[in-house]
Amino acid sequence: MRTGSEHFLVTGAAGCIGAWVVRRLLDDGIPVTATDISEDLRRLQLISLGRDDVKPDFVPLDVTHAGDVAAVVRDRQITHIVHLAGLQVPFCAANPPLGALVNVVGTVNVFEAVRAAGRRVGLAYASSAAVYGINSPATDRVVSDDSPLRPDSHYGVYKTANEGTARIYSMTEGIGSIGLRPFVVYGPGRDQGLTSDPTMAMLAAAAKIPFRIKFGGSVLLTYAPDCARAFILAARAADGSGQAVSLNVPGRPIGVAALVDLIEEAAPESVGLISHESTPLEMPALITAPALEALLGPVPNCPLREGVQATISDFRNALAAGLLTPPAAEAPARVPLQDPAQVAG
Numbered sequence: 515m516r517t518g519s520e521h522f523l524v525t526g527a528a529g530c531i532g533a534w535v536v537r538r539l540l541d542d543g544i545p546v547t548a549t550d551i552s553e554d555l556r557r558l559q560l561i562s563l564g565r566d567d568v569k570p571d572f573v574p575l576d577v578t579h580a581g582d583v584a585a586v587v588r589d590r591q592i593t594h595i596v597h598l599a600g601l602q603v604p605f606c607a608a609n610p611p612l613g614a615l616v617n618v619v620g621t622v623n624v625f626e627a628v629r630a631a632g633r634r635v636g637l638a639y640a641s642s643a644a645v646y647g648i649n650s651p652a653t654d655r656v657v658s659d660d661s662p663l664r665p666d667s668h669y670g671v672y673k674t675a676n677e678g679t680a681r682i683y684s685m686t687e688g689i690g691s692i693g694l695r696p697f698v699v700y701g702p703g704r705d706q707g708l709t710s711d712p713t714m715a716m717l718a719a720a721a722k723i724p725f726r727i728k729f730g731g732s733v734l735l736t737y738a739p740d741c742a743r744a745f746i747l748a749a750r751a752a753d754g755s756g757q758a759v760s761l762n763v764p765g766r767p768i769g770v771a772a773l774v775d776l777i778e779e780a781a782p783e784s785v786g787l788i789s790h791e792s793t794p795l796e797m798p799a800l801i802t803a804p805a806l807e808a809l810l811g812p813v814p815n816c817p818l819r820e821g822v823q824a825t826i827s828d829f830r831n832a833l834a835a836g837l838l839t840p841p842a843a844e845a846p847a848r849v850p851l852q853d854p855a856q857v858a859g
Contacts, residue, residue, distance in 0.1 A: 520593050521592055522596065524536050524547070524596045525577055525596070525599035528555055532598045533557040534741070537739075539570075547571045548571065550599065555572070563835065577620030584623075584630045584631075587627040587635065588630070593634075593753070594638075596746065596748075597639040603668075603669040618675050629683070637690070638691065638745045638746075643798055644673055646661060647667075656802055657801055659801075690752040691759070694761060695763060697762070699735075700713045700716070700735050700738065701824075708795075712735065712770075717838070718784070721829070722783050726789045727770055729791050730795075734798065735818060748810060751810050771790065779822075
């Protein structure tokens with residue numbers, strides 16, 4: 515943990531990973547300015563389990579407004595940025611121009627704010643496993659940090675563009691950055707997109723109601739608090755590096771059937787309530803030789819049994835405190851797969 519004169523800016527702080535980044539920084543006693551176009555911080559309240567002893571400096575911010583982004587970085591003397599603001603897969607598919615404006619132009623505006631600051635600012639930003647695409651030539655759904663990028667969704671294309679943007683700002687302005695590619699993130703606060711189903715199954719188990727995960731096969735799961743810590747470490751490592759790097763976020767591979775077993779082990783009262791489809795989620799499920807720890811040092815990667823138990827315990831507490839309502843029970847009828855690249859939000 516480093517403090518000193520650090521002051522972090524977190525964009526997209528109302529999202530799952532953003533809320534966890536803010537919570538981790540607050541727990542570490544580090545000043546943080548949280549920004550989002552939405553002022554609904556219910557995910558931060560959820561993972562804080564209602565405690566409001568320490569709150570972030572919150573600023574409503576639309577990252578498509580370049581001047582506003584630059585003003586926050588300048589006026590608050592920001593030293594590190596974790597840039598997570600963006601629209602997820604279904605929103606990009608429904609409105610590609612808006613998706614490009616938020617995901618691509620918004621990211622350019624963050625780099626421009628760093629350039630305009632005229633000083634060192636450590637920058638980590640969210641890329642995505644969607645850059646690989648579901649038609650990746652990778653063998654057995656295994657990818658490495660340097661596997662070919664072949665996005666096949668608007669969202670994946672936008673994230674690939676952001677990695678290119680980072681490379682150009684490194685070449686022309688000497689701005690260092692690290693783009694992290696999460697796969698399937700789980701834990702409290704993960705409640706949007708098809709890949710939120712593992713987390714929703716854990717919530718259903720805590721609430722003792724049926725739920726059907728809409729895919730099968732194997733997935734690479736990363737515990738949300740660990741993913742948040744990786745972003746914090748990446749922002750520090752990027753400070754003054756001058757290099758643009760894009761890396762996969764480590765996780766734990768598991769078959770969906772085995773995940774259901776872990777959920778039932780953590781919540782025996784849910785035995786028989788959680789089920790899943792058989793069609794695999796069409797995205798990489800394994801990564802080889804991730805370089806993240808070589809660059810950042812030790813990165814938390816919670817064993818799945820511990821992460822599932824902790825998530826269900828947190829959900830039980832949140833349900834008891836009235837911070838959550840049980841999810842709607844999923845019918846056992848087959849639900850067609852949607853675009854699977856909703857990996858972080």
